[in-house]
Amino acid sequence: MLNCCAKNRAQLNGPYTVANAKLLFDKVLNDKTIHARAVLDNYNREYMGHVYIAHLDSQPELEFMFDKSYWGKGIASETLKAFVPKAMHELQLESLTAHIKPQNIAAxxxxxxxxxxxVSQLSQCNALVTMRFTSDEVAGKSSAA
Structure with missing residues (x-):
């Protein structure tokens, strides 16, 4: 199980028990301040990981996690390249942040x-790298001016 694996969650706050992972999953499904998607393998429909935007009611934050068997294969890049612009457009977000441990070079x-x-120097999260993405299209600005 993705959230119960110590290696999968090494760059996060550690593994969950199965019971806690189920509680978290239920929360995500019912929380209106979270926009989440599962990532499935197109060939065999296997669960590969998930992406979501949390804190939609305040400072939208992108989070993502994939099973270790999919690391280094471009899956995160491909998924986020499709997910981020679409979600920002649908949710009418002007910007997203992501907080990452500095040792998580791949992310x-x-x-x-x-x-x-x-934008780490502007952030209150001193132990994390804080990154920001802005969308000209969603913000109503054209970068082709």
Whole structure:
């Protein structure tokens, strides 16, 4: 189970018990301040991970996690490249933040490729790298001016 694996959650706040993972899953399904999607393998419909935007009522924050068997295969990049612009458009968000442990180089690279930029010096989260993404289309501004 994705959230119960210590390796999968090494860059987060540690693994959950199965009972706690189920409670978290139920919360995500019913929380109107979270926009979440499961990521499934198109070939065999296997659950690969999930992406979500939390805190829709305040400071929208992107979070994502994939099972370790999918790391290094471009799955996160491909998923987020589709998810972020679509979710921002549908939810009419002007910006997203993501908080990442500095040692999670892979996640930082994925977000940088997508256009997120480091705003850590502006953040209160000193132990984390804080990255931000803004959407010109959603904000009603044209970058083609």
């Amino acid at each position: 930082i690279k994925v977000l940088t490729k997508l256009g997120f930029y480091d």
